[in-house]
Amino acid sequence: MKPGKAATLTITLLITLLFAVSAGCIGTGQQPPASPVVTAVAAPAADCPPLVFTDQEFAFELRRTLSAAYSGEADIGECLATASRIEEGDVESWYREWNRTADAIRTAGDESLAAGHRVSAREAYYRAATYYRTAEFFLHGDPADPRIVETWGKSRDSFRDALALDAVPCEIVAIPYEHTTLPGYFYAADGSGTPRPLLIVQTGFDGCQEELHPYAMEGIKRGYNVLTFEGPGQGEVIRIQHIPFRPDWENVIGPVVAYAVSRPDVDEDRIALWGISLGGYLAPRGAAYEHRIAALVADGGTYDVGLTLLRNLQKEGGAAANLTREDLQEWLQTDPAEFNDAIREAMAHDTGTRWLNENGMFVFNAGSPAQFWAKWMDFSLAGIAEEIRCPTLVSAGAIDHFDPDWVQAQALYAHLTCERELMVFSDEYGAGSHCQIGAFAQSFAAxxxxxxxxxxxxG
Structure with a gap:
């Protein structure tokens, strides 16, 4: 199906507007519709106050880095000082200043270790890992940029150097997957080898598993063994193995669970799966087919990536009123120049739109915005969510700019037939953002x- 000229113009305009909105924090101006919730939802704030930056994507990523201070993997003064040196909206400035800070903290860690101060070295290495990871974040516009692998590698090396100095038992593991392996970390609650409940934690669209360390430590505190991993499109798997995302995540979760149950220190009857950000789609997709999972956390819940886009187009009426998902995806697969030109024009004027599409093309190995979106529209739980059998927690933030009015979370919740709960976090105390970034104390507790x-x- 090839939409006519009028429909095409409508589609490109609306998608551009959609990206511009989704790139930053927005307010609904009204209370979200009533739904079964565990956490009471206070009236959401009208918008997100700027944090150093007025550029909303920069402000959100700064908040993300600051949130690592909860677990001692960033320091507020270091973050604010670094941010103060960055030119608004300039991704080269972002890389340069975060990399500079990371190098300085890494050097401080090396000096502490050389002097025999292992605790100071460990703490510095954890912070350096965070800052290198932050520096690399906006580099994906050129997949061949050598700084991507170089800076990511410095982050991982710093993290592993910190792990080597940590008292928590942690094993670097390789999980058999098709014709290769997936990288993982297995954190043990103690060194006894006793079978324990296992929490598997995975990231989403743009994360690396080292960022999951705070989740692992919270699990350890509560008596879980914890396994983190990276799959196609993520971390090492996209940067080194060049394996892009796939929508059928059950083919990823299956091997991860198979590896887990092969270990003598895992209670195979008590395996939980926690997916973060786009992991709120990936983990439910895996759990729908992998019934050895005893509990599921979709954080935040994601039902259908193309759902919001398609509904916005249909609401416009006219030539797009009867547009189907198949029509839209088929058109995108033709790699229409008018779509790509409109998206690239929007990317030139908005950091969030630029990042979304550059990272999307990077992790999907797509040559254009249209090719990226055509592939991303395959990420749907329609007809699949109903197959999830284990108790499931769906979480959402009251002002999550990636899921305004928590439409995606509600759609996932509505299609579940298993035991389920929907937990919506108010922003009254700062927990209403995407995945409760910046409010880990409230998030982890609940x-x-x-x-x-x-x-x-x-206990």
Missing amino acids: KFDWLDDTMGIR
Whole structure:
């Protein structure tokens, strides 16, 4: 199907506007519709106050980096000083200043270690890992940029150097997957080798598993063993192995669970899966087919990537009123120049739109915005969510700019037939953002309490 000229112009205009909105924090101006919730939802704020930057994508990523301070993997003064040197909206300036800070903290760690101060070295290495990861974030416009692998590698090396100095038992693992392996970390609650409940934690669209360390430590505190991993499109798997994202994530989760149950220190009857950000689609997709999973956290819940886009187009009426998902995807697969030109024009004027499409093309190995969106529209739980059998927690933020009015989370919740809960976080105390970034204390308390109750963990 090739839309006529009028429909094409409508589609490109609306998609451009959609990206511009989704790139930053927005307010609904009204209370979200009533839904079953665990956490009471206060009236959401009208918008997100700027944090150093007025550029909303920069402000959000700064908040993300600051949130690592909760677990000692960033420091507020270092973050604010670095941000103050960055030119608004300039991704080269962003890379340069975060890399500079990371190098300085890494050097401080090396000096501490050489002097025999292992605790100071460990803490510096964890912070350096965070800052290198932040520096690399906006570099994906040129997949051949050598700084991507170089800076990511410095982040991983710093993280592993910190792990080597940490008292928590952690094993670097390779998970068999098709004709290769997936990288993972297995954190043990103690060194006894006793079978324990296992929490598998995975990231989403743009994360690396080293960023999941705070989640792992919270699990360890509560008596879980924790396994993190990276799959296609993520971390090492896209940067080194060049394996892009795939929508049928059950073919990823299956091997991960198979590896887990092969370990003698895992209680195979108590395996939980927690997916973060786009992991709120990936983990449910895996759980729909992998019934050895005993509990699922979709954080935040994602039902259908193309759902919001398609509905916005249909609301416009005219030539787009009867547009189907298949029509839109088929058109995008033709790699229409008018679509790509409109998106690239929007990318030139908005950091969030630029990042979304550049990272999307990077992790999907797509040559254009249209090719990226055509592939991303395959990420749907329609007719699949109903197959999830284990108790499921769907979370959302009241002002999550990636899921305004938590439409995606509600759609996933509505299609579940298993035992389920919907947990919506108010922004009254700053927890209403995407995946509760910047409010880990509230986030971990509520979500782990649900998980502990579901998994029968006490004490």
